[in-house]
Amino acid sequence: MSGVFAGIRVVDFGHHVAGPLAALLLADNGADVVHVDRPGALDPPGGGAGDQWPDAYLNRGKRRITLDLRDPADRDVARRLAGRADVVIENFRPGVLDRYGLGWTDLDRPALVYCSLPGFPADDPRAGVAGWEGVVAAATGNCRVRSGQAPPGWDPSRPTYSAIPMASNFAAFAAAYAIVAALVGRHRTGLGERIEVPLYSAMFEAIGGAGAYPVARGLTTERPLAGNGSGGYRCADGRYVQFNPIGASTRFLRWFLDAAGAGGWAADGLTDRARMDREPHLARLLRDRLAALFLTRPAQAWEDLAASAGVPLVRTRTTVEWLTDPHARESGQVVQLADPVLGPLWMPGAAVGVEGVPAALSPRHLPDADRAAVLRSLVDGVEEPAGTGAAELPFAGTRVVDLTQILAGPTAGRLLGELGADVTKINSPQRKVGAHGFVNRGKRTVLLDVESPRGQDVLWRLLDGADVLLQNFPRRTAERYGLSWAHVRARRPDLVYVSVSCYGYGGAWESRRGYETQAQAASGIMCRAGGDGPPRVLGPYxxxxxxTGVLAAFAAALGLYRRATTGAGAHAHTSLTQAATHHQGVHLVGADRRPATEPSGPYALGTGPAHRFHRAADGWLFVAAPGDPPDLDFGSAPAAEWVAKLRAAGIAAHEVVGLAELMADPAVRARGLAVTQRSEEAGEVVMPGIAIGLTRTPARLGAPVRRPGADGPAVLAAGGYGDRDIEDLARGWVLQTAGLPSGWDDF
Incomplete structure (x- = not known):
């Protein structure tokens, strides 16, 4: 195998989505992954042609052997496989593999990285409940229609079901990041790690800032995304565009109106944010005028105009249209592989890229196709890595400069900090810093003008002592600032440079701007969320x-692993649309040829009578029955009562839990999935905690972040600047040290 992980051996005991997807992310980067199938894994009635599609995606690039863990001989083979592996991945319910002598303690290998992805944590009373997506969605409030996206007359108490396996995907992304981080740490210490990323815990990464709030204020009501006229608009051809001119100013709105010949609207106050905030009728007038304007041209014409103007707007596409889109193909976000059963097949490409290191993508093998080769390999010896033998967080001593804005990039920086990195967050002066209190937790914060020559001098001094740079400038903007990979590599060839973008690198869209909503619209997620109606933003998180933030942390970890093993730096990158493509992976693979059968739209309640939401006497619950649906009158008793009865009968079920209730749950607090910190600005604050569990050295929460920019003088002083230098930079508007913006206003 070639790739960053050439020589790394992985045993994948995973099934369904989470475990196989985590292993896939490693295989795509060169790891030798052996996937262990249960007997009859693709046989009818549970298999057949219908299950070939996701299998073609989730198990590509892996060798395969079929083992019955109930059989002593096969169990011995499994133990021997795990005994020579660098990484073991499994996503059974807690304790299942322990019963077969395949648990972390049973294998007794200090250098082994062992990753479990159960539905619920091992110490949770629900550990024995099957973690179906609908069950976890009900348990984490991931079943609401997003604010502002409900159909007319919508019952806000009604849940909605999405076929996107969000909990499994988040768990897989986080597990892949944690595994690579553990391998980086093992290279230094010689010690492996036991990792647990339950699907339930992983959903707290998805909740993110939606679950962050000052205690004195309480959890705020979710607001529709409507600033500066943001939203979806119908065009002359009946298609839709998603337009989001958000940001620190109304510049995108002004650019768009000028390009569309409507610059005169500024005279009516429609580009004056302060005035629109004071006079709500102007915001309504702007939306009405935009709605009429978009009806004058087809959607593609508006997308082309916006691309020329540098404005975040995209034509809304279906999943099939994204799969066949030239940009998706040219950028490698979708690729074609020759499947042994289905033939040439389009599917997601690599979730992250490392420049100069091609992804190791190859078609799947069928179950048990590699039995003979795998058995022959068991005679090879195992050389355990040497090291210091002192347990510590994987990124202890790693210094990160984080230039990213909004949510995705800063999330990557926060995750690196949780596994030991020292992160310095740089934002632009005189601007609001969104979601600061959560995404920048554990970082030192500086407000520095990196566009100015003097600001760049400061930045380069910080980079001279850094190991990682995170940035999410549009590609041409990074080049204009002198901060592209080519510029940085010329001075620091050993630096790990991580780029986060909307549409990915390569292809015609690589310099276009976009946000969550543009990526949802371009990739087909909005059409899936809309169903038979207009496209909708999939929510609530x-x-x-x-x-993308988790994938960017994974990309950074890849770069750090490459640096640790070769001494070379790296340009690693990912994007919102790459995350969107893999979130839909099990449905996107072959979507241009296979019929769409998954439920869609806000009225969806599940995949069938035995796997859906039901209304109880006092609310809703999700039921995932293994066979025929239970013939029960759910309206005759409260949801909690039904859940207790169903679980006693061996049926997975969970009542729908609201976000406010979830964040205040004592059990959630006890597991560190919701945490309270004291902000110097807002007093006690609540936010999601840490989803990744490590056994040797637990991940660290990090100190509460101070007001944006509050650490500027200390960071510069540590970099060798004297008091007079710092005062001079502040007077020159290069460094902001006074009148600091709020870090909690938007929660």
């Missing part, structure tokens, strides 16, 4: 912003 930002699955792409935070999903």
């Amino acid at each position: 930002n699955l792409l912003d935070y999903g």
Whole structure:
């Protein structure tokens, strides 16, 4: 195998989505992955042609062997496989593999990285409940229509079901990041790690800033995304565009109106944010005028105009249209592989890229196709890595400079900090810093003008002592600032440079601007959320912003692993649309040829009578029965009562839990999935905690972040600047040290 992980051996005991997807992310980067299938894994009635499609995606690039863990001989083979692996991945319910002698303690290998992805944590009373997506969605409030996206007359108490396996995907993304981080740490210490990323815990990464709030204020009501005229608009051809001119100013709105010949609207106050905030009728007038304007041209014409103007707007596409889109193909976000059963097949490409290191993509093998080769390999010896033998967080001593804005990039920086990195967050002066209190937790914060020559001098001094740079400038903007990979590599060839974008690198769209909503619209997610109606933003949580943040942390970890093993730096990158593509992976693979059978639209309640939401006497619950649906009158008793009865009968079920209730749950607090910190600005604040569990050295929460910019003088002083230098930079508007913006206003 070639790739960053060439020589790394992985045993994948995973099934369904989470475990196989985590292993896939490693295989795509060169790891030798052996996937262990249960007997009859693709046989009818549970298999057949219908299950070939996701299998072709989730198990590509892996060797395969079929083992019955109930059989002593096969169990011995499994133990021997795990005994020579660097990484073991499994997503059974807690304790299942322990019963077969395949648990972390049974294998007794200090250098082994062992990753479990159960539905619920091992110490949770629900550990024995099957973690179906609908069950976890009900348990984490991931079943609401997003604010502002409901159909007319919508019952706000009604849940909605999405076929996107969000909990499994987040768990897989986070697990892949944690595994690579553990391998980086093992290279230094010689010690492996036991990792647990339950699907339930992983959903707290998806919740993100939606679950963050000052205690004195309480959890705020979700607001529709409507600033500066943001939203979806119908065009002359009946298609839709998604337009989001958000940001620190109304510049995108002004650019768009000028390009559309409507610049005169500024005279009516429609580009004056302060005035629109004071006079709500102007915001309504802007939306009405935009709605009429978009009806004058086809959707593609508006997309082309916006691309020329540098404005975040995209034509809304279906999943099939994204799969066949030239940009998706040219950028490698979708690729074609020759499947042994289905033939040439389009599917998601690599979720992250490392420049100069091609992804190791190859078609799947069928179950048990590699039995003979895998058995022959068991005679090879195992050389355990040497190291210090001192347990510590994987990124201890790693210094990160984080230039990213909004949610995705800062999330990556926060995750690196949770596994030991020292992160310095740089934002622009004189601007609001969104979601600061949560996404920048554990970082030192500086407000520095990196566009100015003097600001760049400061930045380069910080980079001279850094190991990682995170940035999410549009590609041409990074080049204009002198901060592209080519510029940085010329001075620091050993630096790990991580780029986060909307549409990915390569292809015609690589310099276009966009946000969560543009990526949802371009990739087909909005059409899936809309069903038979108009496209809608899938909610209630930002699955792409935070999903991309986890993938960006994975990309950074890849770069750090490459640096640790070769001494070379790396340009690693990912994007919102790459996250969107993999979130839909099990449905997107072959979507241009296979019939769409998954439920869609806000009225969806599940995949069938035995797997859906039901209304009880006092609310809703999700039921996932293994066979025929239970013939029960759910309206005759409260949801909690039904859940207790169903679980006693061996049926997975969970009542729908609201976000406010979830964040205040004592059990959630006890597991560190919701945490309270004291902000110097807002007093006690609540936010999601840490989803990744480590056994040797637990991940660290990090200190509460101070007001944006509050650490500027200390950071510069540590970099060798004297008091007079710092005062001079502040007077020159290069460094902001006074009148600091709020870090909690938007929660």
